[in-house]
Amino acid sequence: MSTVVKFENVVAVAGSFPVLTGVDITVQEGEIVLLQGKNGAGKTSLLRACAGLIRINDGSAQVFGFDMRINRQAPRRYIGLLGHENNLYRDLWAIEHVEFRAVAGGGQRGDAAEALARVGLASRLWSVPISALSAGQRRKVAIASLIVNRPRLWLLDEPHSALDAASRADLNAILKEAAASGATVIFASHEGVLSEELSSRVVTLRGGQVVEDSSAR
Amino acid sequence: MSTVVKFENVVAVAGSFPVLTGVDITVQEGEIVLLQGKNGAGKTSLLRACAGLIRINDGSAQVFGFDMRINRQAPRRYIGLLGHENNLYRDLWAIEHVEFRAVAGGGQRGDAAEALARVGLASRLWSVPISALSAGQRRKVAIASLIVNRPRLWLLDEPHSALDAASRADLNAILKEAAASGATVIFASHEGVLSEELSSRVVTLRGGQVVEDSSAR
Amino acid sequence: MLAEVLLLARKDLRIERRAKVALGQVAPLTLLIVVVFAFALDANAPLLEIGAGGLYWVAVLYGGTLLTQRAFEIETEGGNFDDFRMSPIKVHSLFLGKSLSLFIQICALELVLTPAVLLLYDVQVTDWLLLIAAGAAGAVAFSVCGVLWGVMAAGLRVRSTLLPLLLIPVLAPVLLAGSRAFETALGIRADAGWSWASLMFVIAAVHTVVGLAAFGFLLEEN
Amino acid sequence: MLAEVLLLARKDLRIERRAKVALGQVAPLTLLIVVVFAFALDANAPLLEIGAGGLYWVAVLYGGTLLTQRAFEIETEGGNFDDFRMSPIKVHSLFLGKSLSLFIQICALELVLTPAVLLLYDVQVTDWLLLIAAGAAGAVAFSVCGVLWGVMAAGLRVRSTLLPLLLIPVLAPVLLAGSRAFETALGIRADAGWSWASLMFVIAAVHTVVGLAAFGFLLEEN
Amino acid sequence: MPESMDDSKMTATPLTRVLGILGIVAGVLMAVLGLFISPPDVVQGEAVRMLYLHVPSIWIAYGSFVLTSISSLLFLVRSRRREDGGRHYDRIAGSAAEVGVVFTGLTLITGMLWGKVTWGTYWQWDARLTTTVLLFVTYLGYLALRRLPADPIVRGRRAAVMALISFINVPIVHYSVDWWRTLHQKASLSVGRRPEITGEMYWTLLYSALTVTIVGAWLIVHRYRVIRLEEIRDEENLKMLISSRRHERPTGSAADGEVS
Ligand code: HEM
Ligand SMILES: Nc1ncnc2c1ncn2[C@@H]1O[C@H](COP(=O)(O)OP(=O)(O)OP(=O)(O)O)[C@@H](O)[C@H]1O
Ligand SMILES: Nc1ncnc2c1ncn2[C@@H]1O[C@H](COP(=O)(O)OP(=O)(O)OP(=O)(O)O)[C@@H](O)[C@H]1O
Ligand SMILES: [Mg+2]
Numbered sequence A, B: 001m002s003t004v005v006k007f008e009n010v011v012a013v014a015g016s017f018p019v020l021t022g023v024d025i026t027v028q029e030g031e032i033v034l035l036q037g038k039n040g041a042g043k044t045s046l047l048r049a050c051a052g053l054i055r056i057n058d059g060s061a062q063v064f065g066f067d068m069r070i071n072r073q074a075p076r077r078y079i080g081l082l083g084h085e086n087n088l089y090r091d092l093w094a095i096e097h098v099e100f101r102a103v104a105g106g107g108q109r110g111d112a113a114e115a116l117a118r119v120g121l122a123s124r125l126w127s128v129p130i131s132a133l134s135a136g137q138r139r140k141v142a143i144a145s146l147i148v149n150r151p152r153l154w155l156l157d158e159p160h161s162a163l164d165a166a167s168r169a170d171l172n173a174i175l176k177e178a179a180a181s182g183a184t185v186i187f188a189s190h191e192g193v194l195s196e197e198l199s200s201r202v203v204t205l206r207g208g209q210v211v212e213d214s215s216a217r
Numbered sequence C, D: 001m002l003a004e005v006l007l008l009a010r011k012d013l014r015i016e017r018r019a020k021v022a023l024g025q026v027a028p029l030t031l032l033i034v035v036v037f038a039f040a041l042d043a044n045a046p047l048l049e050i051g052a053g054g055l056y057w058v059a060v061l062y063g064g065t066l067l068t069q070r071a072f073e074i075e076t077e078g079g080n081f082d083d084f085r086m087s088p089i090k091v092h093s094l095f096l097g098k099s100l101s102l103f104i105q106i107c108a109l110e111l112v113l114t115p116a117v118l119l120l121y122d123v124q125v126t127d128w129l130l131l132i133a134a135g136a137a138g139a140v141a142f143s144v145c146g147v148l149w150g151v152m153a154a155g156l157r158v159r160s161t162l163l164p165l166l167l168i169p170v171l172a173p174v175l176l177a178g179s180r181a182f183e184t185a186l187g188i189r190a191d192a193g194w195s196w197a198s199l200m201f202v203i204a205a206v207h208t209v210v211g212l213a214a215f216g217f218l219l220e221e222n
Numbered sequence E: 001m002p003e004s005m006d007d008s009k010m011t012a013t014p015l016t017r018v019l020g021i022l023g024i025v026a027g028v029l030m031a032v033l034g035l036f037i038s039p040p041d042v043v044q045g046e047a048v049r050m051l052y053l054h055v056p057s058i059w060i061a062y063g064s065f066v067l068t069s070i071s072s073l074l075f076l077v078r079s080r081r082r083e084d085g086g087r088h089y090d091r092i093a094g095s096a097a098e099v100g101v102v103f104t105g106l107t108l109i110t111g112m113l114w115g116k117v118t119w120g121t122y123w124q125w126d127a128r129l130t131t132t133v134l135l136f137v138t139y140l141g142y143l144a145l146r147r148l149p150a151d152p153i154v155r156g157r158r159a160a161v162m163a164l165i166s167f168i169n170v171p172i173v174h175y176s177v178d179w180w181r182t183l184h185q186k187a188s189l190s191v192g193r194r195p196e197i198t199g200e201m202y203w204t205l206l207y208s209a210l211t212v213t214i215v216g217a218w219l220i221v222h223r224y225r226v227i228r229l230e231e232i233r234d235e236e237n238l239k240m241l242i243s244s245r246r247h248e249r250p251t252g253s254a255a256d257g258e259v260s
């Protein structure tokens, strides 16, 4: 089993504030890691650092073996990122959006319908502009857009937010399935039971550092 | 005890889609009502209808005794609305934002600090531009902006989202306190235990209608 | 009410001071436009002298549109306009407060632009009072009108392109009157500059009245 | 790579078709500007004739800036730029795809604008080929440059005003060259219009090369 | 340029002191030469003395912009490989551009004053004048871009790209007199053309150019040092911030001790 993320004493600065102050974490293929910690602990920052969206100022960081201090764009095509916000094209229909994301990632146009069905979006809503969807429905479209790209590393920031109970269970199933087939999942969440049930390992952040790590596999 | 919200067979249309298809609901002063239902059930739409933000096409709707089909701006000054998104001035500091909202609502500048402390935002972050705050910290600022206006009716759309465990408990305490002092709270949420513990009554929506109402008071 | 107006305007100006959009970006931009115009018109000195008034107002119109856009951008950053509409501030105060902050920014813009045009287009002022009166009237008209349409464009989608489309036809009369008034003030033509300036005041007044009456309606999205 | 470019451009154009910004809002707006100019310059026919080329390009510059802004607005509607940056599409294709869709929109704009200017300003075309060549070169330069700075301004904040500030000085040479080329094409001056058009092509080529080389850097926010 | 902590903490080194003194001495001499020794022009009379500031200034500005472009290019090449990201080159690019802008401004001002004397107006819509203004504004934009808060490397790359594009304006300014019909003087010293001015004026001009070069170099070195010092200060600040964030209090939200 290979190492997907390997951070050693990683320091990252946003603006002039150190959002990560020395993170050490190693994630193996197939793990489902829950990041928890207070608001402002640095969960989002860590996820974005893994995605190469913030520059690393100090320490050593590798994702899929790429050195993130030298080329932080390289691993992106293996990564699916879901942020606090959804980033959807509001004027496209749900199906068009997912199709676009599928083809952009080298997949098939047909994957889109499958993914939307998988996240449980009613097919009536497939050809409605995304701006007309409810918060939870949009979240589903965003998740479907990840699914079609079959990322090898899923980085999810509060993926359950806005979803209803049934969809939350669905999402957990989707992620477990992905992990079982070799993908790696790192997600931040404040949902207690739901996320602990999903995760194979819980990492606690505080002040931009890892302070607890239960490799409870 | 007076009636705060009285909706009878309310139909509301957004674009050309009927988001509410005949809602009947009566909420008394001091209640804490949890709206639940699947994604797209119409929770957000109902909250926005209570706030007078969407036009009511049919049925009769009264908020604080004002007829929402005639004057939907009138009750707004008694209402505090927290949407899925936060709507903060990103360039202001947290404290400036809350101060502005306090004074705009007829309160004191000094209320702001109190409210920010109440939601548990570390005072280091009070004088940081809101755009630099984390998702949960922003949510706290948005909640503090409501507190300072002492609304008589709180309309909250997934208020717990993005908050950490401790802050969720804090928020519940704040809302219970408000209800105890005569305010009314209606909130939509997908959080199971947490919201049921808070609410005095659970209303379930489906397809833009109320399908279940446990006046479990 | 005055307190509310000032509160709102102060908030807007504070954001502006922090983001430095009006003076840091819009002012240089309009200056640039003045320069580019001049060159696009082939640096024909007499032509520029004649056109100075018109070009000045076109530049103000452009800068003013950007500032208006920005004034509502800050209200809709969260993705929607709900909080502005739910604001406990009275509707009239919302309108006047927004207009006031926009007015101050447009005035600042004019203060930068006027000397530049005088210098670059090589024109002399023969009637300072008229120049100032016309400038002020234009600023009032632009800001009031900007807020009136800005709130509508902000409620709808694709605002960044809709706003100018709404604004420019409405402001065209102000633009014309302003150009004529300036031409008199700059001694380019002997026409009755003051009657143009008064026309501007009338337009500004009409828009203010319409704005006060209609802002409540326009605030509603649906 | 071509597939990616087309995919991206098609997506942009589909959004555009649905929101109808380019032809529904920006084109009328620039038309309006052309008309307003005519007014501001007092409908002085010979003067308009001389200025036609310059005014045309000023209008295209304005419309192009709005379209560029819009092209990146759709990428940042969720509040940030992350998804565009995380896109599995190759950086070069991102650049070319965005440029292509912008190019098509600017061409559409020019197609609307050209007859309007010919008609309103009462000028005759003496060299159609030059007109078309210059128009195309200008569209390439504007779109490539727009994408180059647009991506940067989108990553930063306060983009709606920053973008034109960055864009206009850089595009000014294109504007100048375009005006001269048009003047020749319209028979206003006998100058070497073709050498101006070729200058435009050179500028467009330089920006394309720089864009292809640098887009990866510019995509990064911090 | 040496970069060890010790000497970058000082603003002056022997090199800069020598440069500074040279600059002053040369400046005085230039004033004497330009104002008294060189003869008045046949056509322009005494006004021609403006030449000795007007023209060298823009040359130095050109030179600075060339320096900016070269170091921007080097920065783009090196920023991937080097440990410090080649920020050295970014600093050079920044300080050279600042100096270039200052001297472009000087050319504009002297030109306008000169124009008032010879053409009767401060400003003419002449190709060279307009393009010079555009050059000025473009680089002001470049400097503004450098000010925007961002990670230093990312900001540096962004700025470097803009520097490379902005450089287009330099040849445009230089050749504008040939490309457009202008009021402004044609190039009098240009590659492959015989100089049109001669004698004392010619030598005075060359000498002024040398002097302004020295002053420009001195300014660039100093700006470089100031930028470096600011960076050092920021680094120190960051260290403090990191250690204080590491020790954030480990409590819940009731936390930060602010809840009553
Ligand atoms: C604001 C007004 C002016 C500006 C912006 C300006 C700008 C410039 C620039 C950029 C150059 C350098 C050309 C090059 O070598 O690439 C230059 C050179 C020169 N300027 Fe001006 N100028 C202005 C006014 C004047 C005036 C009023 C005069 C005199 C009547 C003048 C006389 C000259 C001369 C003699 C040169 C040297 C030409 C050469 O050797 O290339 N300039 N000016
Ligand atoms: N420019 C800045 N100035 C001050 N603090 C900053 C700045 N930028 C970021 N921060 C702080 O850095 C931290 C960022 O944390 P991050 O967004 O990673 O938190 P998080 O763990 O995702 O929190 P949440 O649970 O609220 O999403 C926050 O405390 C934020 O206030
Ligand atoms: N123009 C439209 N066309 C089609 N459907 C629409 C349109 N506008 C709104 N809808 C639908 O109306 C419903 C709105 O529901 P609302 O936003 O109130 O849901 P909600 O209960 O808040 O859901 P969530 O839990 O996801 O927030 C959604 O199903 C949405 O798809
Ligand atoms: Mg977060």
Ligand SMILES: [Mg+2]
Residues within 6 Å of the ligand: A134, A135, A136, B043, B044, B045, B084, B157, B188
């Ligand atoms: Mg909802």
